[in-house]
Amino acid sequence: AAKREGGGRIRLFRPEMGEQVLARQRDKADLRTAVHEGQLVLHYQPIVDLATSEASGAEALVRWQRPGHGLLGPGAFIGLAEETGLIVPLGAKVLAGACEQAMRWREQGRALGVTVNVSTRQLSTPAFLPSLDRVLKTTGLPPAHLTIEVTESVWADEAAMRGLMEVRETGVRVALDDFGTGYSSLSYLQRYPFDVVKIDKSFTGNLDDTGRTAGVVRCIIDLAEVLGAHTVAEGIETEAQADWLRRAGCDYAQGYLFGRPDTPENWDSHPVAVP
Numbered sequence: 001a002a003k004r005e006g007g008g009r010i011r012l013f014r015p016e017m018g019e020q021v022l023a024r025q026r027d028k029a030d031l032r033t034a035v036h037e038g039q040l041v042l043h044y045q046p047i048v049d050l051a052t053s054e055a056s057g058a059e060a061l062v063r064w065q066r067p068g069h070g071l072l073g074p075g076a077f078i079g080l081a082e083e084t085g086l087i088v089p090l091g092a093k094v095l096a097g098a099c100e101q102a103m104r105w106r107e108q109g110r111a112l113g114v115t116v117n118v119s120t121r122q123l124s125t126p127a128f129l130p131s132l133d134r135v136l137k138t139t140g141l142p143p144a145h146l147t148i149e150v151t152e153s154v155w156a157d158e159a160a161m162r163g164l165m166e167v168r169e170t171g172v173r174v175a176l177d178d179f180g181t182g183y184s185s186l187s188y189l190q191r192y193p194f195d196v197v198k199i200d201k202s203f204t205g206n207l208d209d210t211g212r213t214a215g216v217v218r219c220i221i222d223l224a225e226v227l228g229a230h231t232v233a234e235g236i237e238t239e240a241q242a243d244w245l246r247r248a249g250c251d252y253a254q255g256y257l258f259g260r261p262d263t264p265e266n267w268d269s270h271p272v273a274v275p
């Protein structure tokens with residue numbers, strides 16, 4: 001079958017296209033079910049204070065226990081969640097689950113802050129701030145024990161930027177995730193306050209490369225200090241990386257060296273390995 005479009009172009013219809021549309025509809029329906037019927041699972045990865053080598057907090061990372069597909073990482077479904085708007089209820093579940101977990105840790109006498117990824121799309125909806133307020137109120141988590149992580153794409157979205165300013169007024173902390181991989185301008189960085197800068201693993205993975213990357217990382221650490229923000233290095237897999245970052249004045253680190261993302265139950269049975 002061929003369809004004539006405006007401008008006289010002819011586009012052939014291929015059966016695979018119909019299959020793709022159907023598959024997408026199925027994924028979307030399944031993801032909606034996942035969000036509302038408890039198939040989302042939160043793993044936590046320790047964030048370690050490089051000065052004391054102790055975990056000071058944990059980042060919540062969402063997974064989908066999808067029937068027939070196993071445990072899916074966020075790369076497999078966050079994009080679809082953003083396109084369909086399902087990121088809003090999904091993000092609300094993640095936020096509530098992470099705050100509840102932080103309260104459980106407090107009850108166990110562990111002072112761990114919790115960090116939650118929030119997409120720009122989610123932050124730009126008017127429902128975000130009220131849902132954040134509600135979660136803080138119902139769980140009783142002190143706002144300063146929660147950090148939300150946003151990416152540099154937030155600069156391009158006015159509504160999300162306004163949301164971010166309101167978040168900060170609640171006392172919740174804000175981290176700039178994957179720093180250096182998106183588009184930040186120095187004027188934005190100077191104008192808007194951040195509590196934490198997370199140095200992306202594409203930098204920390206190349207510290208002993210040519211010397212150039214190491215220089216860039218040193219500059220990011222200095223810049224964060226000037227801006228009054230702490231630094232977290234992502235993707236730390238070796239002792240050598242951790243040593244280098246500690247010497248360079250980086251505050252915190254996160255990576256397989258200290259612990260992989262895992263369920264709180266496994267955290268309890270295999271306490272976070274601190275080298």
Ligand code: C2E
Binds near residue numbers: 118119237256
């Ligand atoms: P991210 O926030 O930058 O999270 C860090 C990612 O790096 C995680 O992947 C983590 O498992 C991985 N990682 C941690 N340490 C190491 C290491 O030492 N080496 C290597 N190679 N990788 C390491 P994950 O869990 O697949 O998450 C990917 C991304 O999905 C996250 O990147 C975040 O942007 C997004 N994401 C995760 N959970 C959520 C969520 O609840 N909401 C939203 N909006 N996005 C989420």
Ligand code: MG
Binds near residue numbers: 059117149177
């Ligand atoms: Mg993150």
Ligand code: MG
Binds near residue numbers: 177178198234
């Ligand atoms: Mg990150």
Ligand code: MG
Binds near residue numbers: 201
């Ligand atoms: Mg990253």
